[in-house]
Amino acid sequence: MSDRYFQHTFSNGLTLLAEKMPGMQSAAMTLLVPAGSATDPVDRTGASTVISDLVLRGAGNRDNRQLTDYLDGLGLQRSASVGVYHTRFGSAALAGKVMESLATYADIVRRPQMPESGFEPARDLALQALAGLDDDPRHKLSVKLREWFFPSPYGRNSMGKQEDLEKLTLELCIADFARRYQAQGTILAVAGHIDFAALMDAVQNNFGDWAGKAPDPIVEMPPPGNYHHLDQKSEQTHIGIAYPAVTETDPDYYTMKVAIEILSGGSSGRLFTEIREKRGLVYSVSAGYTGLRDRGAITGYAGTSNERAQATLDCFLTELHRLTRGVTPAELARAKTGMKASTIMSGESTSARAGAIAHDFFIRGRIRTLDEIKAAIDSVTIEKVNDYLAKHPPGPFTIVTVGPRELKMPG
Amino acid sequence: MSDRYFQHTFSNGLTLLAEKMPGMQSAAMTLLVPAGSATDPVDRTGASTVISDLVLRGAGNRDNRQLTDYLDGLGLQRSASVGVYHTRFGSAALAGKVMESLATYADIVRRPQMPESGFEPARDLALQALAGLDDDPRHKLSVKLREWFFPSPYGRNSMGKQEDLEKLTLELCIADFARRYQAQGTILAVAGHIDFAALMDAVQNNFGDWAGKAPDPIVEMPPPGNYHHLDQKSEQTHIGIAYPAVTETDPDYYTMKVAIEILSGGSSGRLFTEIREKRGLVYSVSAGYTGLRDRGAITGYAGTSNERAQATLDCFLTELHRLTRGVTPAELARAKTGMKASTIMSGESTSARAGAIAHDFFIRGRIRTLDEIKAAIDSVTIEKVNDYLAKHPPGPFTIVTVGPRELKMPG
Numbered sequence: 173m174s175d176r177y178f179q180h181t182f183s184n185g186l187t188l189l190a191e192k193m194p195g196m197q198s199a200a201m202t203l204l205v206p207a208g209s210a211t212d213p214v215d216r217t218g219a220s221t222v223i224s225d226l227v228l229r230g231a232g233n234r235d236n237r238q239l240t241d242y243l244d245g246l247g248l249q250r251s252a253s254v255g256v257y258h259t260r261f262g263s264a265a266l267a268g269k270v271m272e273s274l275a276t277y278a279d280i281v282r283r284p285q286m287p288e289s290g291f292e293p294a295r296d297l298a299l300q301a302l303a304g305l306d307d308d309p310r311h312k313l314s315v316k317l318r319e320w321f322f323p324s325p326y327g328r329n330s331m332g333k334q335e336d337l338e339k340l341t342l343e344l345c346i347a348d349f350a351r352r353y354q355a356q357g358t359i360l361a362v363a364g365h366i367d368f369a370a371l372m373d374a375v376q377n378n379f380g381d382w383a384g385k386a387p388d389p390i391v392e393m394p395p396p397g398n399y400h401h402l403d404q405k406s407e408q409t410h411i412g413i414a415y416p417a418v419t420e421t422d423p424d425y426y427t428m429k430v431a432i433e434i435l436s437g438g439s440s441g442r443l444f445t446e447i448r449e450k451r452g453l454v455y456s457v458s459a460g461y462t463g464l465r466d467r468g469a470i471t472g473y474a475g476t477s478n479e480r481a482q483a484t485l486d487c488f489l490t491e492l493h494r495l496t497r498g499v500t501p502a503e504l505a506r507a508k509t510g511m512k513a514s515t516i517m518s519g520e521s522t523s524a525r526a527g528a529i530a531h532d533f534f535i536r537g538r539i540r541t542l543d544e545i546k547a548a549i550d551s552v553t554i555e556k557v558n559d560y561l562a563k564h565p566p567g568p569f570t571i572v573t574v575g576p577r578e579l580k581m582p583g
Numbered sequence: 584m585s586d587r588y589f590q591h592t593f594s595n596g597l598t599l600l601a602e603k604m605p606g607m608q609s610a611a612m613t614l615l616v617p618a619g620s621a622t623d624p625v626d627r628t629g630a631s632t633v634i635s636d637l638v639l640r641g642a643g644n645r646d647n648r649q650l651t652d653y654l655d656g657l658g659l660q661r662s663a664s665v666g667v668y669h670t671r672f673g674s675a676a677l678a679g680k681v682m683e684s685l686a687t688y689a690d691i692v693r694r695p696q697m698p699e700s701g702f703e704p705a706r707d708l709a710l711q712a713l714a715g716l717d718d719d720p721r722h723k724l725s726v727k728l729r730e731w732f733f734p735s736p737y738g739r740n741s742m743g744k745q746e747d748l749e750k751l752t753l754e755l756c757i758a759d760f761a762r763r764y765q766a767q768g769t770i771l772a773v774a775g776h777i778d779f780a781a782l783m784d785a786v787q788n789n790f791g792d793w794a795g796k797a798p799d800p801i802v803e804m805p806p807p808g809n810y811h812h813l814d815q816k817s818e819q820t821h822i823g824i825a826y827p828a829v830t831e832t833d834p835d836y837y838t839m840k841v842a843i844e845i846l847s848g849g850s851s852g853r854l855f856t857e858i859r860e861k862r863g864l865v866y867s868v869s870a871g872y873t874g875l876r877d878r879g880a881i882t883g884y885a886g887t888s889n890e891r892a893q894a895t896l897d898c899f900l901t902e903l904h905r906l907t908r909g910v911t912p913a914e915l916a917r918a919k920t921g922m923k924a925s926t927i928m929s930g931e932s933t934s935a936r937a938g939a940i941a942h943d944f945f946i947r948g949r950i951r952t953l954d955e956i957k958a959a960i961d962s963v964t965i966e967k968v969n970d971y972l973a974k975h976p977p978g979p980f981t982i983v984t985v986g987p988r989e990l991k992m993p994g
Contacts, residue, residue, distance in 0.1 A: 195606020244849035247924030293863035300866040408718045438655035452704035455711040513658030
């Protein structure tokens with residue numbers, strides 16, 4: 173497609189994406205397998221998380237120890253996580269080592285040993301991560317806000333429910349692995365110091381004969397929405413807010429993103445200026461965008477002392493409503509400059525680019541160049557933003573609080 | 584000194600460091616001012632933190648709002664934080680914008696407005712951050728471990744004590760600013776797409792006539808050490824361990840770093856393998872190095888359920904002691920590969936390099952090249968590591984726990 177970008181979908185439904193980044197010695201890989209929390213069986217939430225651990229406990233002809241030693245021996249910085257749609261495996265290292273690791277990642281997602289001895293520890297770690305949420309009220313809040321805002325199964329906590337994790341067995345994991353770890357819908361993205369022809373060969377050889385089939389349909393259940401309070405004895409109250417926004421493919425997407433940047437970007441963002449700097453109500457306040465494939469949300473967070481919590485919530489909602497009255501040309505210019513600078517700087521990170529092109533393909537079916545993103549930001553005008561904000565008043569709100577007392581909701 | 588690196592100390596004691604990074608469009612700046620938590624007056628802990636906020640509330644001829652708007656308008660990603668020795672201001676953006684911001688950073692550290700109206704909000708935010716520690720037991724643990732391991736004032740919580748923050752006044756901040764924000768000991772480092780001559784000119788013009796004088800001497804007080812338990816009602820127990828290690832300038836520094844990497848690097852590290860993978864005792868376990876200018880520490884962390892806490896501590900200490908019996912050539916090779924890969928990848932981040940060259944100069948009085956660091960890692964042999972470990976058995980330990988019950992310490 174160009175000297176810089178490469179895209180190919182194999183007949184089995186696996187897509188290879190690549191970006192050549194001049195001046196880099198490293199490369200980064202993002203491998204998305206269609207085993208996300210939304211595709212966990214309804215009574216086996218958390219299965220993706222346990223499986224994502226289990227497949228790393230030995231693969232191909234390497235046992236657990238040999239596999240770990242081998243990957244660390246390549247100097248790879250690795251990660252594995254479960255999102256809504258995919259289980260994501262990431263790695264970054266000197267480019268040659270990332271290339272060398274591809275055959276082993278094929279072992280991991282196609283031929284894991286999934287040993288009996290690995291199951292209990294893997295499930296136990298998932299249970300421990302879940303229990304640890306109680307010590308991390310801000311993280312707990314974000315998990316609950318997703319659950320209550322997005323329709324199930326998309327809003328699920330990827331960690332799963334305790335009762336489901338406890339019912340899980342190795343046999344169920346093996347069957348579930350066979351159903352969901354497959355070529356159709358898998359995305360493999362590599363960015364950095366790479367050669368397209370060599371990469372294409374390596375992926376063809378290691379993933380080309382992987383079987384793929386269409387995924388099972390997902391049944392949606394409406395979210396509870398509204399206001400929820402989680403009682404927690406503390407001096408602090410954590411507040412989460414969510415309301416609907418356009419999707420990432422909507423023509424208004426960047427118009428909305430610029431509005432969020434005006435609300436929450438840098439130190440001149442309205443939330444920071446009004447709630448933190450002028451009123452001194454909070455230590456931490458922010459807003460952002462959370463997207464699913466077919467819906468989006470503007471989400472907000474504030475953490476404050478209990479006695480300031482009600483004023484913080486009221487002030488936060490006031491700022492959201494004030495947006496509908498429009499923004500200034502100076503705010504627009506700052507927001508666009510900040511977003512373009514971030515875009516350009518992301519072009520200097522192999523990991524950021526591997527993740528971004530994989531996400532682009534999943535959402536849009538194609539890679540976007542950095543120039544295309546910059547042009548999209550540039551095309552946002554004051555008329556577009558103010559028109560969008562006037563037509564999209566904030567709400568209906570889903571609000572979650574974690575702290576010792578419920579707050580009064582707006583009437 | 585070379586095409587890639589630049590170093591110059593002005594007659595007022597300010598040092599400019601720079602690294603040219605081919606292929607980058609961005610630049611990053613790290614500005615270290617000699618106002619760290621260790622130089623806070625003994626009854627005014629947290630002053631550095633309040634001042635670091637206050638100086639950003641208007642500087643030169645720009646008031647609070649104008650300053651924030653201007654810096655955001657350059658597209659800068661900014662940060663400010665207080666360390667042991669310095670207050671650190673960081674920024675990253677397109678290289679031209681970072682250059683443009685230098686005059687304004689001179690305003691911030693030399694001519695802040697420090698308005699009356701900004702003092703209460705700044706102090707309030709510091710108090711809120713301090714109160715927020717109670718909701719973040721892992722962070723609280725790391726703060727307390729430093730306090731109890733390092734001699735005062737080096738082990739201080741940079742957030743300060745509540746009673747000291749409450750006594751602080753704007754007048755005290757202004758006097759303290761005048762004492763500590765000065766050229767002598769300030770380090771300004773820039774890395775990325777830069778021109779040495781233009782940078783040198785800009786720094787000369789904006790910082791060249793800044794006055795500097797030798798800092799006040801610091802009086803050390805011995806740390807409490809030993810075992811401390813912080814009672815917190817929770818299902819989780821957090822464990823922190825610290826014991827002495829060599830300094831960063833010691834000839835054995837990389838030998839020790841390789842040993843820590845064997846203990847805690849990647850997924851093949853001993854702590855991860857033994858405590859997490861084999862025993863399933865913890866979700867999170869790690870060890871690392873924490874250095875002051877003239878002393879160092881190996882620190883460890885584990886977070887686990889209350890019923891596994893004692894076994895986790897015992898197992899952690901067993902692994903530390905087992906190190907003295909030596910490591911294998913395979914462990915050594917993996918550790919060196921991992922460390923070298925990280926070093927090379929840090930060379931692809933302007934922010935990482937600006938921070939690294941500033942730190943190098945503070946600790947060593949000069950910039951180290953990435954090749955020098957790689958060579959230092961390469962020079963570590965199995966004999967050196969095993970000899971070092973045999974001669975440096977772990978201990979004496981400072982141990983901190985946060986949770987509902989005290990643990991039994993080793994005899």
